[in-house]
Amino acid sequence: MAVRVLIVEDEEQIARFTELELKHEGYEVSKAADGRTGLAMAEEGGFDIILLDIMLPELNGLEVLRRLRKSSDVPVIMLTARDSVMDKVSGLDSGADDYVTKPFAIEELLARIRVSLKKHSGSKTAEEESVITFGPLKMNTAAYSVTVNGEPIELSKREFDLLSILLKNRNIVLSRDTLLGKVCGYDYFGETNVIDVYVRHVRSKIDEPYGLNMIQTVRGVGYVIKDE
């Protein structure tokens, strides 16, 4: 059965584009162009995931989410304007599962939808969920351990978090902003180049000693871990 998605977005162009891409991927899509309609549709139920813009007429997205959470734990991904850190913090505080910064790459949105749906369905066992294998690399997120060719690698907490986010989004380019939010927290206000520093550290431990090139730089965009 098709996964049902509700898009609550007043910018017609974004709503339409997202709808087309999601339909192309086999999702069943409904749309609402204001907060009040979106809330009513969401409360009626029947959706597997909701994409919720924050700046909406009638009721804003945060208010929609706050009210919806009284009766529903459906996964919600917030669509936020670029660099509005407060929106991200408030969204996550109000019970959003994730957020995507506009303008977003459709691949990133699709990946986040998959992750949210998977988290929500909890269909995998804890053991399956915690082991990620990627070529010669093996990560156990429960045991906080990483090996390359079976050799244990020492990573700091943030290096580990960075690598785990890249691995969970393999072959998808993640922006520095996205990585920064995930690794340092959505309320991090320091230098954004800390991500470059962590990437350098992780590469020096998992790539360079083994002559590998798993973590790659996408100039002007961010980073990706890629099957070679």
Ligand code: CA
């Ligand atoms: Ca809007």
